[in-house]
Amino acid sequence: MIRTANLNKKYGDFMALQGVSLNVREGDIYGFIGPNGAGKTTTIKILTTLLEPTGGDATVCGLSVWDNKEQIRGLIGYMPDAFGVYPDMTVTEYLHFFAAAYGIPRKERGGLVDGLLELTDLTYKEDALVDSLSKGMQQRLGLARALVHDPRVLILDEPAAGLDPRARVELREILRELQAMGKTILLSSHILSELQDICNRIGIVERGRLVAEGSVDEILDQLGGAGRYSLRTTDDERAQALLQAHELVASVAVDEQAALSFEFVDAASDVALITQALASEGIGLRHLAKARVSLEDAFMKLTKGLVQ
Ligand SMILES: Nc1ncnc2c1ncn2[C@@H]1O[C@H](COP(=O)(O)OP(=O)(O)OP(=O)(O)O)[C@@H](O)[C@H]1O
Numbered sequence: 070m071i072r073t074a075n076l077n078k079k080y081g082d083f084m085a086l087q088g089v090s091l092n093v094r095e096g097d098i099y100g101f102i103g104p105n106g107a108g109k110t111t112t113i114k115i116l117t118t119l120l121e122p123t124g125g126d127a128t129v130c131g132l133s134v135w136d137n138k139e140q141i142r143g144l145i146g147y148m149p150d151a152f153g154v155y156p157d158m159t160v161t162e163y164l165h166f167f168a169a170a171y172g173i174p175r176k177e178r179g180g181l182v183d184g185l186l187e188l189t190d191l192t193y194k195e196d197a198l199v200d201s202l203s204k205g206m207q208q209r210l211g212l213a214r215a216l217v218h219d220p221r222v223l224i225l226d227e228p229a230a231g232l233d234p235r236a237r238v239e240l241r242e243i244l245r246e247l248q249a250m251g252k253t254i255l256l257s258s259h260i261l262s263e264l265q266d267i268c269n270r271i272g273i274v275e276r277g278r279l280v281a282e283g284s285v286d287e288i289l290d291q292l293g294g295a296g297r298y299s300l301r302t303t304d305d306e307r308a309q310a311l312l313q314a315h316e317l318v319a320s321v322a323v324d325e326q327a328a329l330s331f332e333f334v335d336a337a338s339d340v341a342l343i344t345q346a347l348a349s350e351g352i353g354l355r356h357l358a359k360a361r362v363s364l365e366d367a368f369m370k371l372t373k374g375l376v377q
């Protein structure tokens with residue numbers, strides 16, 4: 070649905086994007102994640118045809134941003150990371166204005182605007198001045214505006230920024246509803262955990278490069294989560310010493326709750342060799358489970374070494 074192939078963008082001598090190839094499939098809620106300055110907004114501006122790439126290609130519904138700008142704009146609903154100053158208009162007038170700008174026939178506008186206000190939970194603010202809305206309400210109005218022309222694809226730059234936890238949950242509900250309506254959604258954030266339960270797929274960008282892409286589970290597996298186990302034994306102290314001395318074990322850790330975990334040198338190692346080693350020392354096993362790196366750890370691991 071949205072693809073980029075070896076996308077490059079230079080600002081003067083500065084390479085903001087260096088060969089980004091991402092793939093958003095139809096029906097995805099795709100989280101585009103990276104720290105400040107990673108290149109998220111730059112990529113989004115290229116996808117929304119507001120900025121031309123320096124090299125490579127980006128396509129939306131099979132149309133290239135190089136020569137289908139008008140068509141792509143018709144297919145996309147875009148919510149920028151920052152809105153300008155709002156005009157002196159009510160919420161309803163504002164949406165009517167954009168409906169007119171998109172060429173929606175006058176007699177259809179009323180029903181359309183009512184539906185959008187309902188979807189974004191702004192009906193009770195229909196007569197309020199846009200300027201008087203809170204940040205979260207302005208974000209929702211921005212989303213309503215992006216939906217005026219019933220686009221197939223939604224591209225939202227940091228839609229959860231500045232939202233309180235409850236507004237974030239509401240945003241998630243709205244995005245799920247839109248997904249159920251058949252829309253494909255790309256949204257950016259610099260907080261990985263903020264998007265993990267909203268998105269079915271994630272791309273992580275760092276210093277202009279895509280460093281990982283896939284489902285949350287796939288990304289965690291790529292990071293060696295598969296080879297890590299946590300355990301409880303009848304004698305954790307001796308178990309720790311045994312693990313530290315074991316040739317198959319790369320590292321041993323003890324967390325704040327005094328839970329022991331270890332990582333294999335090789336992800337293909339057989340955990341039975343460890344349980345046997347413990348048993349032969351007379352150490353009983355109370356609990357053994359595959360441990361996963363947390364998303365934040367994954368993010369730090371992925372971006373480590375890439376940050377100057
Ligand atoms: N118009 C511009 N001229 C020069 N450099 C720019 C311009 N726009 C962006 N950059 C640089 O390109 C890099 C990527 O910026 P971009 O805005 O795409 O990052 P981002 O991932 O959206 O960050 P944030 O999380 O802060 O929004 C940054 O180093 C930024 O300083």
Ligand SMILES: [Mg+2]
Pocket residue numbers: 109110111150226
């Ligand atoms: Mg940005």
